[in-house]
Amino acid sequence: MTTTTAATASDAAREDHATGSTSSGRRRVVWRVGRWPAATGVVLGAAALPALAGPYVVGLASSAVVLALLAMSTQMLAVAGLPSFGQTAFLGVGAYTAVVLAASGITDGPVQLAAAAATSAVAAVVTAPFVLRTRAVSFLMVTVMIQGLGYAIAVHWTGVTGGSDGRHTPPVTLGHGHPLTSTPGVYWYAITVLAVAAAGTAVLLRSRLALIWRGHAGHEPRMIALGYRPTVNLGAAYVAAAVLAGIGGALTVAINTFVSPADLSFDVAAAAFAAAALGAALSGTPTMIGALAATVAIVVVRDYFGSNGTGPLYFALLCLTVPYLRPAATGLRTWYTRRRRA
């Protein structure tokens, strides 16, 4: 199938079929100065949060960790040029894997995380051949459908999921130690998992595989002409993203000792998709830092300031303004230089 894309591309170039498409390479924004001090500050601040804020804020931060994992999962596919709305389905796979384990007496946190990662990877491998026949808007469309089907299954498969009422689980344990029940304890567990996942993601995004993903995102016919297999390489991105989401699912269970279809609802998918997209819209290219920053912004604006019910409105305003900032800045710059020349 993919070869047809290449054929039409070369075919369309038979002479100059001019339709006026000029694509300019986007500039990568890199903040070199102060990068390490800033990162250290963020990590220290995050670790010290339970000492600085009340349990409500700490609980909110724990749930933000799950959203951050979902946003990173979405962003990983965005790096490969695939806009996904359906990562919550893999969050569901991971979460209900943890639920099933907990129900059978396995409450060890890392074990649940590993199992969740494994099952969501399997789910991704099974669905990848279908989903990866599509690109761009079609991919987005199919992943919206996957999100909806995942939610519907969570609602109806009551035997496993408990339906809309959800399932309660015992708190996770670490090694042979005590069950994790205190809010700060759960929070530290969550940010440790996030840190490990982020480190793994960072390594992956500096690898050759990520270079290949970016190649596919930028010019698939060129990659095929070099002998790369799109389905295999993009499939790797799809599986890696599913693993991140699956870990987020197991973490949801650990944080809330409860999971329900609401945890993989349209709203959650929307927040994760928006976090990745707004991060990319600001920096001009899909970056993990952007996704994480946008996650924090969404949680602060929607859940902290908007806790009285105005949250959806604040979230909407973020979605309706941030994407225009870069086009507006570019437009202003062009207008300014043109005026100076004239």
Place this chain on the structure above:
Amino acid sequence: MGSTSATIAVTGLGGLAYGLLLFVVAAGLKLILGVMKVMNLAHGASYLAGTWLAYLFADGTLTGLALALAAGLAAATVGGAGLAALLRPLAGHTEQAVVTLGLVGIVVWLFSRISGGSSLTVPRPGLLDGHLSFAGHGYPIYHLVFIAVAALIAVVMHQVLHRSMAGIALRAAIDDPPIAATLGLSATRIRIAAITVGTALAVGAGVLGAPVLGPAPGVDATVLTLSLIVVILGGAGTNIRALLIAALVVGMVDYVGAVVAPGLASFSLFLVVIAVLVVRRQGLRTAVAA
């Protein structure tokens, strides 16, 4: 025996009405996807807005329904033109989709402010309430009327698409926008028309379908998912018949499944999607290359 077959008939009628409802919404979504190449995540929210208008104007008379429909079409016109303007400066699929998410947020917020976050029941107009008795069993009149109206919409859409100049122009614009433009068809106007008509179909379906699938939190996501399934199963091209068949299959499976085997409903839908995609070897790529 008799009562069983009658139950099946009544349930089937419900499934038919539900399928046609999905058809109208999905046709609107397909129109926007085909012309704009934009994933409109607010399409379900448009439906929700329609159901809420039906609730607002419902006074048990047909006039109330007509008023709701008129208000819905007016809202769709304004909303469609607004959405077209919002999407114009954005290039990426992701940015465009995020902006439509912003619209979802506003609709959901408004709805939660008004309804207090609970489901609302929209009464049927008195004239269409009640049942039509046939062979000893009652069929809801509203379902029958709804089926007639939705079927009429399907026929009109088919006629417009294949018999009218507007339909020809629309198909030309979907096939090759630049060349259509050289024939004097303004790309901007066609985009605005497509998104307005597409939104109007969703809002209109919401107004008429409110007694079937009423205003409730989350209904926007449900309708979006189901209409997307219909669009994907309906396949590529401007084929109204394929879209109609897909909508009826999805409607029947979801509605009848929920009545007959509540636990299985979403699985059966899932299995239908998988089966169709596996059987159709060309699969998704042709399905979505509208």
Place this chain on the structure above:
Amino acid sequence: MNAPLLHVGGVSYGYGAAIVLHPVSLHIAAGSRHAVIGPNGAGKSTLLNVIAGNLVPPAGDIRLGQRPVTRLREGARARLGIGRTFQHPAVVEQLTAAENIALAIRHRRMRRPKVQAALEQVGLGRHAGTPAGQLPYGQRRLLELAVVFAAQPQLLLLDEPSAGLDPSEITHVGTIIRQLPDTAAVIVVDHHLPLVFDLATTITVLAAGQHVFSGTADEVREHPVVQAVYLSPATPDTITANPADQEEPGGAATAGKPPRLRRTLTVTADTVAVQEPAVLQVDSLHAAYHGATVLDDITLSVDAGSVQAVLGRNGTGKSTLLNTIAGLHRPHRHTRIRVAGVELRPAQPADAGRHGIALVPQGRRLFASLTIREHLALAARRTRRQRQEARWTIDDVLDLLPALRDKLRRYPAQMSGGEQQMAAIARALLTGPRLLLLDEPTEGLAPQVVDQLTGTITRIAGTGVAVLLAEQNQRAALAVADRISVLDAARIAFSTTDINGPATHARLAGYLGVSTAGAAA
């Protein structure tokens, strides 16, 4: 003797109804330098795409070494050692030059020095960290060559490596290709004959999808048939080398019959406004395509009722010129395009259409989901203003193009190439144009259909429509034109109304023909 590296046996290809490549056979030895030349529409790119695996030929077989690859997809063939470039440089614009090359080098060992060496080889050593999208067009072409070389293919397919480059850049590209190791075989498709004769030891000549001749560079240079083909392609009596299979499906149905008008057209030349001599006036048109300057300061005008033909090699910007006038391509600022004295806003196709410009685009571009009748109805729908000065009715058009009369219910895919071309012309005429832009209308058509088409164009001009024709088929262009203009190196090289003068022919041969001038000895 060893088997050749590449064996191509009797492959053919067609787009829809039009056959663009009649059965062709080729044998390429390891390390050889082979070129494929021929006029536009000769099937060169198609042949390249068939070898690369982008297109699946309905007939014939392809072997790489001993291995049959006919059924393999493009990616699988790439893994067996086929590398290729595209007509527009295919590099990943978001990645840096070094990252683009790193993608081509599979083995991790020594990757970094190899990347730097590959960049140095094409003279991009200083641009390792520059995103490819920010490189100028010529350097993107060099980068693509470096990427493909770095993959170390056994067989290298180069599709128009000189397109869009200036003379010094072409020389540079030639030098780089010549430096390739002898282990790699190269097939190059290019219009720039000095480059071709410089690089290739063996050459295949294609014309109108037919294999005309294969031989050494010297044989090709001296071959009279090749000379004739290049000067007047698709002429039956010159293609004697391979007379088989000339017929185009469906084309035969319309061939031979000259189009008879059942009634005279409703409008004749003298009803056209005479106070406006130039229908089209283009001043200082500048345009770029994919970053390459394609048109530089073009000035031209076309009068009512006259035909102006724009000639030029592939990639000289003929299509860009027509598309810019039709509003499909945005020119640089300061470009002025006026129709009947009214200045057009740039890149507004609907606006251009309303002012009386109609385009018959290259490749016809009919609407796949519309029947022919619907095409005509769509084009004939008019606004009130246009209705008052309506010129063509559907009946007029069907009288002019009778082949369409019994095809009205068909979809484009069910028609031959010639019929599709007629439908595209009918669609354009029904918008009631003052100016008709025809982009390569003879491409892929059988000779008889070409003759019929030239008659049609003359008749259209006879009704007072101004015609601007971009054409590679020189014979067809000369048959209809009142004025010819030749594009070369982004400018109009010369323009004359002396169509059949010997001086004109000599100059045309210099710009378009198999000129041996400038070729390396």
